[in-house]
Amino acid sequence: MTMNVAALENPVARRSIRPGRIIIWTLLFLGGVVMMTPILFMLSTSLKDASQVYDLRLIPEAPSLDNYVAVLSDGRFLRWFLNSLFVAVCVTVSNVFFDSLVGYTLAKFNFRGRYIVFIAILSTLMIPTEMLVIPWYLMASNFGWVDTYWGIMFPGMMTAFGTFLMKQFFETVPDEFLEAGRVDGLNEFTIWWRVAMPLVTPAISALAIFTFLGNWTAFFWPLIVTNSRDLYTLPVGLSSFAVEQAIQWEMIMTGASIATIPTLIVFLLLQRYIVRGVMLAGLKG
Amino acid sequence: MANIVLNSLVKKYGNTTAVHGIDLQVKDGEFVVLVGPSGCGKSTTLRMIAGLEDISGGTISIDGRVVNEAEPKDRNIAMVFQNYAIYPHMTVAQNIGFGLYTSKLPESEKKKRIEETAKILGLESLLGRRPSQLSGGQRQRVAIGRAMVRNPAAFLFDEPLSNLDAQLRTQMRLEIKRLHQRLGTTIVFVTHDQVEAMTMADRIVVMRDGRILQVGTPMELYDNPADIFTARFIGSPTMNLLPARLVDKAGHHAAELNGLGASVAVSAGGISGAQGAEVLLGVRPHDLVVSSQGNGIQGLSLSGTVSVVEPLGSETLVHLDVGGASVIASAPGKVIPKAGERVAVNASAGSLYLFDSKSERALCRM
Numbered sequence: 103m104t105m106n107v108a109a110l111e112n113p114v115a116r117r118s119i120r121p122g123r124i125i126i127w128t129l130l131f132l133g134g135v136v137m138m139t140p141i142l143f144m145l146s147t148s149l150k151d152a153s154q155v156y157d158l159r160l161i162p163e164a165p166s167l168d169n170y171v172a173v174l175s176d177g178r179f180l181r182w183f184l185n186s187l188f189v190a191v192c193v194t195v196s197n198v199f200f201d202s203l204v205g206y207t208l209a210k211f212n213f214r215g216r217y218i219v220f221i222a223i224l225s226t227l228m229i230p231t232e233m234l235v236i237p238w239y240l241m242a243s244n245f246g247w248v249d250t251y252w253g254i255m256f257p258g259m260m261t262a263f264g265t266f267l268m269k270q271f272f273e274t275v276p277d278e279f280l281e282a283g284r285v286d287g288l289n290e291f292t293i294w295w296r297v298a299m300p301l302v303t304p305a306i307s308a309l310a311i312f313t314f315l316g317n318w319t320a321f322f323w324p325l326i327v328t329n330s331r332d333l334y335t336l337p338v339g340l341s342s343f344a345v346e347q348a349i350q351w352e353m354i355m356t357g358a359s360i361a362t363i364p365t366l367i368v369f370l371l372l373q374r375y376i377v378r379g380v381m382l383a384g385l386k387g
Numbered sequence: 388m389a390n391i392v393l394n395s396l397v398k399k400y401g402n403t404t405a406v407h408g409i410d411l412q413v414k415d416g417e418f419v420v421l422v423g424p425s426g427c428g429k430s431t432t433l434r435m436i437a438g439l440e441d442i443s444g445g446t447i448s449i450d451g452r453v454v455n456e457a458e459p460k461d462r463n464i465a466m467v468f469q470n471y472a473i474y475p476h477m478t479v480a481q482n483i484g485f486g487l488y489t490s491k492l493p494e495s496e497k498k499k500r501i502e503e504t505a506k507i508l509g510l511e512s513l514l515g516r517r518p519s520q521l522s523g524g525q526r527q528r529v530a531i532g533r534a535m536v537r538n539p540a541a542f543l544f545d546e547p548l549s550n551l552d553a554q555l556r557t558q559m560r561l562e563i564k565r566l567h568q569r570l571g572t573t574i575v576f577v578t579h580d581q582v583e584a585m586t587m588a589d590r591i592v593v594m595r596d597g598r599i600l601q602v603g604t605p606m607e608l609y610d611n612p613a614d615i616f617t618a619r620f621i622g623s624p625t626m627n628l629l630p631a632r633l634v635d636k637a638g639h640h641a642a643e644l645n646g647l648g649a650s651v652a653v654s655a656g657g658i659s660g661a662q663g664a665e666v667l668l669g670v671r672p673h674d675l676v677v678s679s680q681g682n683g684i685q686g687l688s689l690s691g692t693v694s695v696v697e698p699l700g701s702e703t704l705v706h707l708d709v710g711g712a713s714v715i716a717s718a719p720g721k722v723i724p725k726a727g728e729r730v731a732v733n734a735s736a737g738s739l740y741l742f743d744s745k746s747e748r749a750l751c752r753m
């Protein structure tokens with residue numbers, strides 16, 4: 103929009119901008135195609151029957167929703183779906199709460215050892231998940247957490263990345279907001295919850311989206327820590343379609359298509375909060 | 388309602404001392420303005436009173452109770468910040484009401500108070516708006532509202548007007564003063580603007596480098612500045628200071644202006660006969676008046692070349708070059724000398740000040 107207005111007002115700029123814009127649009131278009139193709143194939147395959155799966159046409163010959171009916175009427179799928187939802191929601195809520203709490207403390211309070219704590223938290227980012235899985239498993243089996251919901255969730259209840267992200271955002275919150283709260287008689291917890299948290303909603307939304315998506319699609323750890331099929335999360339459950347008999351691609355794709363729905367909902371709900379600069383309005387004009 | 392007493396209050400940040408043991412008594416209901424150049428420790432002092440900053444030494448008492456260790460919330464004071472610090476995620480009503488967050492008043496009473504406050508501040512029609520939809524002056528009013536609604540024992544203001552444009556600042560200055568007259572609450576107000584200090588204060592506290600130089604009513608500071616700093620800081624345009632030397636003239640003390648050939652009799656006995664002592668002769672532009680003939684009375688007479696003229700309507704400021712020194716004088720509004728013109732200026736003896744050049748302290752008012 104802005105571009106158009108500028109172009110109308112300034113015919114010279116309009117002529118010189120054109121070639122650049124064509125290149126940009128082309129690149130964006132190609133990028134879009136590359137990203138969308140697998141998703142389109144997923145959707146397309148979910149509408150085919152088993153005999154057509156290896157027919158690589160994008161538009162199925164006789165599209166039908168039979169697969170969806172089959173998947174949704176399979177009690178296991180619903181169970182896995184709910185398992186995933188439960189795990190992802192719990193972990194997300196926990197991350198939003200604890201990562202912010204720790205990030206806020208690191209950003210806004212001066213205490214002895216603050217820097218060391220921060221470095222310690224950051225350094226855990228350098229350790230790849232693959233290396234942590236064995237200690238996690240030992241821990242889980244010692245405490246009797248194997249094959250429980252808590253066992254799936256506990257490694258992710260707080261993350262170094264989330265803490266770091268929130269710390270960075272809280273550092274941009276001017277101290278005056280917090281001091282105003284202190285003078286008004288609020289305790290530190292209320293200041294954090296009622297004053298600081300609303301000022302970093304963009305960061306919270308981003309953190310919530312990342313955490314939810316990460317846990318919704320998590321495969322490796324849930325696969326290891328669960329034994330009973332009733333506790334499978336959706337990705338683990340879907341992959342079991344593959345190993346059971348012959349690989350049922352159309353079923354996997356149907357499950358995967360359905361699995362994208364919560365992802366889309368979470369993103370659509372939260373993205374409008376990712377607007378920068380909400381905070382500035384309360385300070386000098 | 389509260390009096391606030393500071394007793395040898397010290398603030399250290401590591402090795403640097405921001406406040407060097409200041410003493411101050413703010414009476415109940417008084418409007419005290421802390422004024423001084425940037426970095427002199429005004430905000431630090433105010434923040435210690437609020438409890439936002441730890442105290443390194445000395446005591447602060449509010450209403451006779453030492454509050455050194457008390458949390459801000461236990462001091463029953465309210466603070467208004469330079470950047471307003473009103474919450475962008477709340478409406479005007481919620482912001483004002485936030486001052487009552489911890490109060491145990493029933494909801495209906497809270498609502499009544501919010502409405503009353505909004506009415507006093509002229510915010511009634513804006514209660515549903517968010518800060519982003521307000522002008523700077525309105526935002527500052529909301530911040531004041533949030534402080535007022537709690538009915539605190541004292542208000543602390545830290546340069547609340549410095550983000551407003553000149554016209555709005557004048558208006559808000561008046562509003563805050565009116566508010567003080569209406570509520571009668573103790574106010575400690577920080578600014579680096581001497582006009583704000585002069586116009587609003589019951590008493591002004593002049594600070595510099597973490598120390599208090601002088602405390603007094605605006606007129607006391609204007610009439611009897613204790614030192615050169617205060618003399619130059621208070622009053623606009625600033626006082627002229629001319630280098631001079633004390634001499635003995637026929638048994639009388641006199642101050643002889645260096646290199647100008649003029650001298651002024653010093654009648655006061657306030658100065659011990661330090662012959663040859665370096666002094667500064669002070670005269671306010673308003674008291675140094677352009678006139679066509681030398682005045683008969685005792686005082687200061689100079690002549691110089693007009694360099695710049697600033698007509699203000701009510702009076703005209705005349706910038707002069709007097710033997711190489713630049714001096715600001717004034718003329719009646721209708722009199723506008725031309726640049727380059729040679730004029731004589733006179734000040735009556737009673738309007739002259741004498742300062743010691745070394746200690747910068749005032750010696751006497753002549």
Ligand SMILES: Nc1ncnc2c1ncn2[C@@H]1O[C@H](COP(=O)(O)OP(=O)(O)OP(=O)(O)O)[C@@H](O)[C@H]1O
Pocket residue numbers: 400403404405423424425426427428429430431432579
């Ligand atoms: N957190 C801090 N750490 C170290 N020094 C500080 C800190 N806060 C303030 N100071 C120092 O203390 C002195 C007084 O600062 P203060 O903020 O009180 O000045 P001020 O009079 O309010 O100035 P201004 O008019 O610029 O607001 C300054 O020299 C400043 O550098």
Ligand SMILES: [Mg+2]
Pocket residue numbers: 429430431545546
């Ligand atoms: Mg300050």
